[in-house]
Amino acid sequence: MNSLAIVRGDLRARLGTRKGMAVQAAFLAAVWLLGLLGTGPERGGDSPMWVASVGLLVVVVYVVTAAAGGEIAFPGEKAVLDLVASPFSAAEIAWGKALSNAAFATVCTLGAWPVLLFLQALRTGPWQESLAQAAVLLAVSWGFGGFATWLGVTVESEVSRSVLLWGGIVAFLAGAGLAGSWPWHPANAVRPLAPGWARMTCAASFVGLGVLTLWAVGRRLPRLREEVHGGP
């Protein structure tokens, strides 16, 4: 139940506050713009829908990761370090953060999904295709969210944390594309008509990343508590 209290608190801060509303408004404006970009006519082999899909992935990943890592600080939101001193157990905190990341990622993905549905319908694609794309968005953003949460409890320096977080994400999303054409890479798996196995592999990998990092958070919390209680 304490995990759910963390989820409620986080969602209230991320959606109910003025800053939360402003972030959501900016996020939905970006999604809207990407939707308009996706209506561009097909020319040659470059589909604007591909650009829009990758753009939506980047936007959703950015908002969810920034919220999870504290890069966007919402008033009243308790970060993991704030919860260290609370009476909640380490598992409850880790579960709570995992669930709040999942809930926020779901909210952001649901905000972007109708745009994917619209772009698919525009090209008479099946609606299931947009659902599969949304599943990739959800899994990847939750996985990166978990990674950001873990960095928040592992790296003390804010600058280093930011550099590591965004450097890692940019290097992964952009650099991996340069290294080779891997179908399971999120930038490829989110494309329209990507193979199902590639999407499954991508989603499973990022769910694994999320589970792994939040497990690591749970492991890190007792040590942090010791540092807090036994520190100078």
Add this chain to the structure above:
Amino acid sequence: MSPTSGTVPTAAARSPARTVRCGLVAPLAVILSFLQAWPAAGEPSSVRAALGWDGWVRFGTWNPLTVEAGVDRPVRGWLVVDIPQEFGAQRVRLRYSVDLPEGGRAIWRVPVLVVDARRPVRVAVVAEDGAEVASAEVLPQAESAVASVVGYLGQNPPSPPPEASSGGRRVVARLREEVLPETAAAYASLDLLVVEDLDERRLNDAQRHALQAWVLHGGRVVTSGWLAAGAPLSGWLSAAQHTGRVVELSGLGSVAAGPLRELHPLPGGRPVVERSYVVAVWAARGLGRVYAWAADPQQVPAGSPLWYLALPPTTSREGPPEPDVRPRAPVGPAAVGLGAFAVLWLVSLAVAARTPWGWLLALVVLAAGTVGMPTVAREVRERSTTLDVTWVEVLVDRARRAYAWGYAQAPYRGVYTYTLPRAVAVAASGGFSEAEVSFLDDRVVVRARQGAGERLRLYWEVEGAAGAVPAVQPREGSVVFRGPGTSHGVVFWGRRQAPLEKSQEPDEWVALRWERADPQHPALVSLRWVYPAAATIVEDRPVVVLPLADGRRGWLVVGGQLP
């Protein structure tokens, strides 16, 4: 035959057992006879179709398709004509509405553009629920494809030159009145109609009007023999009057030895004289011509000048150059649809953050978005493609024919709907996999399945009676045009052209300042899209060409009177 010598046994001679057998056989025979008579009592639904002129087809242009359908139950639905396109990768489906009572029969005479000789044209009557009532297939044989067709109504077919001017094979198609088309467009594959016998009672109004419209817009008819005097169409087709006198002749170049009727040209008729005999008379009917031959068609040898006078040059028609149509992204409806969802979603999240019941509102918004997005997408897709249409509308006497070429490029893969005016003939070509053309009472709807970037080309023809037709009259070296405003009209006549200038009379314009005709003048070029032999038409008579004034792009062509 005496009663006793018959083979039928009398009642006294029948044994009881035999009587019982006969008693069983008789009802059985009655039942059997009913069973045998069943198909005759209720004719099963059927469709019969005939393509081309007595089976001869000119590929790449309109050919007549006659379909006769009978149904054994009430049918409300469509007559569907499936026309395969080249390579079989495309399909054009024409749909005409059907509403037949039980036992009803109907005949359709429609023009179809045939381009594939290897696959059959399929005709079916389909009910509204999609159930096929009856169907038939017509396979145009490759050997039935010819370059030129001369239609003949009569008993003894003539022998025109066997080769068309373009080099292909020319044939004579023996026709009956019943198979004559109901649209002028279907005559596009016919070069000349030779009429020796014509029973107008076997023609309906649509067939009569179609034949007249075809001639008025450039068609050619040869009449010979004694057409029914007083019959309106026969009279209209006659260029000369027969006096009833016949002379036996030999040694003429245009006609083989035999009887030659004496002809008197009717007003406007121009005699064709050989060795002081009138062998033929021709007269203009609109942009077309009618000929009266003094001899039977069989007497006119293949090399006779009469054939070359009557037969038009077989030239293929080319439409306007394909415009550089670029699909545009319809941002407006997309912005509204996506924006409405974004705003509602934002509001629902704000409510959800305050009260758990707000999540229900978010679910409702999400459901509305899910349902609404395909509708928005359909709207955006339909608006993304518009036909770029070029028109050439021709008015001759009171017959109006409009020719239109429309181009559209699909920005996305999908089904696109194009609404055309009430056309009698529609052809689709270019980039599409399936095109369904529905001929409705007030319009024609084309639904084409296109891939992203594919360019569709539609060509259609509209026919009908014109309302107020402008008058074009030659007068003392000038041409007078009476009609509504024409600021950029040009008159072509002979090898000259002159701009139309306002005269002092209301609604009257005059062409006075003649100069050498520019063969590349856009108006003349557009006239050639419709009449490849436009030069010969403007040679005979003045033709006024002016830009269409009702928002459409293209030209209005008004045929003038012969001087």
